[in-house]
Amino acid sequence: MAKTLQNLSSTYTILITISFFFFSTLVTSETHHFSRPLSPSKHGLKREKLSHLHFYFHDIVGGRTPTAIKVAEALTTNTSMTGFGTVVMIDDPLTISPESSSKLVGKAQGIYASASQSEVGFLMALNFVFVEGKFNGSTLSVLGRNAVFSAVREMPIVGGSGLFRFARGYVLASTHQFDIKSGDAVVEYNVYVFHH
Template structure:
């Protein structure tokens, strides 16, 4: 007489022993996580000095954007086919390395450089996309940077742009920069910047 044995199916083990199923899934998830995230780890903020209260700093300086002449510090590096016919300069991209000074006069103390680029990104007004670093070279801020990314409606009396980060004394910085045109000629724009940043 032949004995009929029930057919074995692996899923029956899961239903009869859910604990084994949970252990197996947990092991596989941990193994996968460890493999795909081995380059990162969670650390305590205090290891980077982030257990201190944030400070709010106010910096004021003048930005000299010189677009022509022997001291030129801003150069157009790209343009759209229609840029020269656009009343707003739409499509132009300018790279800059502009002096930042303590006072509006170019001969005053240089405290850093504005290095980056701006693109004329509006058809209806002179609207700039600003992507730049304020690289400071003076006093306790020497070697520290603030990064700005935002819209600059150049003909407005006051323009506000976000400060999105920083380095050196400005690690983990965030805040905003206010720009006001001090004076403007066909060769140079001098802009007063008031920058307010939280940092540690």
């Protein structure tokens, strides 16, 4: 009887040990998650507000100091009516008014590419990098389609940095001036953005 109790005690100890390792493995695997909910206020996020920004985008492709430079094209770009396949890198000034001499509020930095074979339609991937006022050092990111000959083009805001963290909204672009000879353009932008 004593030997049977000793065997049962050993078996019981083994079962407890196995159960402990199995349970601790379950607990450990449950505590290492890929994601977790966070408190917005603990990360400095206040109540969301809507802002309207208004400025002019100067796309200068000609002259001695262009701000938009073609960096790539397809073999068939020169025979395309829409310039399909052209890729342009930009560092365009953003100003308060349409005159290039007016106050600089930022730069549009990124690329646009001719992405349509049937009309002049650009894929726009750019950041508005602000250098003035309370938004100095903050950016807005835009990714969208720009049908150049439409009176007003709407493109989405897909994010931002600084005061525009978690930004979302849209921009409306309308051509203010276009020089057919040089290819230079001044585009009016109205930006509507939710941010914290």
